[in-house]
Amino acid sequence: MAKTEVILVKNVVGLGGESDNVKVAPGYARNYLLPQGLAIPVTAANKRRLEALKQRRAEREAHELNAMNDLSKSLAKLVLLLSVKTGDDGKMFGSITTATIADELRHQFEVHVDKKKVQLERPIRTLGDHEVELRLHAGVHAMLKVRVNSTTPPPEIAAPQPEPAKEARGDRKDRAGKGRPDRRSAS
16 A cells, blocks of 8 residues: 655654654545644655754754753752651551652652653652652653651650659558548548
């Protein structure tokens, strides 16, 4: 079956990026890409426009790369504090996932990072300090320090109570007899 050649105006997932010249099925181009404004047909006039699209794409990618480099430097200096509920033995209820880290970055530092850019081998399930890798851009990685604290106070260990001084039996009898009237005889 014959393919139709089009120039992408915007990034299309699974097909290509802006200013890419791609071959697609005629129905896909006619029914989806062209009406949605995602692509333009290949003509002499559009080939000239292709150079402007390539330049715009290069500028945007360079700007994104610089922004992500700056972001990675600033994130390396930060410590993300997370508070979780724990049991009496200090064990966490649940775990900390990539979505939790992305949400807390947004709330604590107003840094918007997609949860797909947060790399965890497995969810965090222990208290303490952890290193989390952020893949912000192709070739730009940052290490974020995450400190997990407990909101549950540690159980208090009861201090041994000093025992009251033992009185000699003779003192107790003497004290009971002096200065106290007998309740039975007062009535």
